[in-house]
Each structure stands twice: as structure tokens, then as C-alpha cells.
Amino acid sequence: MRGSIIKKPNGRLYIVYYAGKKQKWEKVPENKHGRQTKKDAQRLLTQRINEINTGTYREIKKVTFNEFAEKWFADYVDDTNHLKPSTAQAYRSLFKIHLKPYFGDYFLTDITPDLVQGLVSKLSKNGKAPETIINCLAPLGKMLKHAVQWGYLRTTPMPFVQRPKLRRKIMEFLTPEEMRKFLNHVPEEWYTFYLVATLTGLRIGELLAMRWKDLNWEAKIVRGLDKFIFGVA
Numbered sequence: 168m169r170g171s172i173i174k175k176p177n178g179r180l181y182i183v184y185y186a187g188k189k190q191k192w193e194k195v196p197e198n199k200h201g202r203q204t205k206k207d208a209q210r211l212l213t214q215r216i217n218e219i220n221t222g223t224y225r226e227i228k229k230v231t232f233n234e235f236a237e238k239w240f241a242d243y244v245d246d247t248n249h250l251k252p253s254t255a256q257a258y259r260s261l262f263k264i265h266l267k268p269y270f271g272d273y274f275l276t277d278i279t280p281d282l283v284q285g286l287v288s289k290l291s292k293n294g295k296a297p298e299t300i301i302n303c304l305a306p307l308g309k310m311l312k313h314a315v316q317w318g319y320l321r322t323t324p325m326p327f328v329q330r331p332k333l334r335r336k337i338m339e340f341l342t343p344e345e346m347r348k349f350l351n352h353v354p355e356e357w358y359t360f361y362l363v364a365t366l367t368g369l370r371i372g373e374l375l376a377m378r379w380k381d382l383n384w385e386a387k388i389v390r391g392l393d394k395f396i397f398g399v400a
Contacts, residue, residue: 170216172208179203182212186219186226194276199327201281228319232270232278235319236262239310258306265290265303275319278311280327287328297331304330363389 170184173192180195180203193215195208218224230238240262244255269286270278283304290300304325311323341349346365353361364374367389382389 170212172205172212180205180208182208182215184212184215184219186224191215196322196324197279197281197327199280201284201327225318227276227321230275230319232273232275233267235275235314236267236310239313243313257302261303261306266307275311275314278324280324283307283324283328287331291331297333300331301333304328 170182172195173181173183175181182193182195184191184193193211195203195211197203198207215224240255240259243249244258247255250258265286269289270282273282286303287300290303308323308325311320311325314320315323350358350361350365360374363369363377369377377389
């Protein structure tokens, strides 16, 4: 079994080989520097030929980003055994606003590190915060990882994408004396709410979700959502 390396007029490198009677053209992935090299092409060609000769070669299904995203949401995201409803909702929002308009009808196999890096650059130029950009890359990375596992990609480009650096935020907080003054001016009906927030550090969603059954008076603990357990005086 033999194959060849082809360089197209646009400069792109491809490997060409036969799987059975079918001729296969496969684009050589870019490295972390966004370049293709003949060394990488030769390594990939050798790998494919070895897979064919040993019977471990698998056909990659051709599908667009939009088509696979629809399947991924149906088979993974919308299954509450995998993700919380709030996380699934956040993923849908990120896909609708940022990912689907950008990747749209690209085939999954055409999504390169360079293409994903272009999304990062676009979001940054549009004034999106590093946190927002990283939040966009999280579901994209998970989706492409599943694409590899489900036979729609051989590798994921995400390890080669440079993520923006998060700026360290200096947290401002009230001193104990300032907090006492604050609680002294809180309306009576809200006093317990703010007192619990102060003593436990629960987030707003966890505070609003708390019920009387979450309180264990004998053990003197508050059982919050998920893993959160806080002692109370």
C-alpha cells in the first residue's frame, strides 16, 4: 500500500491514499504555529497506511458544523444526565450568538486551529471580555472532542488554540465593621437573607434556591446546592 503527498496551488498539503478501492484525500493538519510541514504530512501518511494494513482504519463521516451541532445538542447537551439545564441553556446561547454564525456550514474536518483562532481574534476585536471568549471555547472544545469520539473527526484543533489571558481581578469586600453597619440598615424582612449570604458566601442562585429542608439544625449545617456545605453558628 502506497500513497503520496500533494501540494495544491493554494499551498495546502494533502495526503492521498487508497482505502479499499476508494481514493482518499486528507488535508494535513496545521501545527501549533498554524503551518503544515512535509514532515507532518509524511508522518500522517505513514499512519494512515499502517491503519489500513492493520485493519484499524476508520472512515470519517462528512458533516457540517451545523449538522453535527444539532446532533450534539440532541444526544448530549439536552440529556439532563450529562449537563445541568442551566449549563445546557448557556451552551445554546453561546452557539446561537457566536459559534453558529462563525462556523456555520464549514465541514468539521475543515475547522483548523487557524480558523478557531480567527474566532478568538474576532471576539476580542469586538470588545468581548477574555472570560466571554473562554466561555465560548469551552462548549466548542467539548463538542469537537465528542466529534472525535463519535467518528466525525480524527483530531481536535483545540489544543493548538491560544486562549486569552484572564485579568486578575482585585476583589473589594466589606470589613466586619462595614458589614455590621450594612446589616443594621437592612429592612427586617431581608435581614436573614443578607445575614446568610454574609456568613456562608453562597452565590445568589444558591441563596434563592435554598429551602427549609436544606437546614440541619442538629448538625448545625446548611446543605446548599450540589457540593456546598457550610457550617453555621
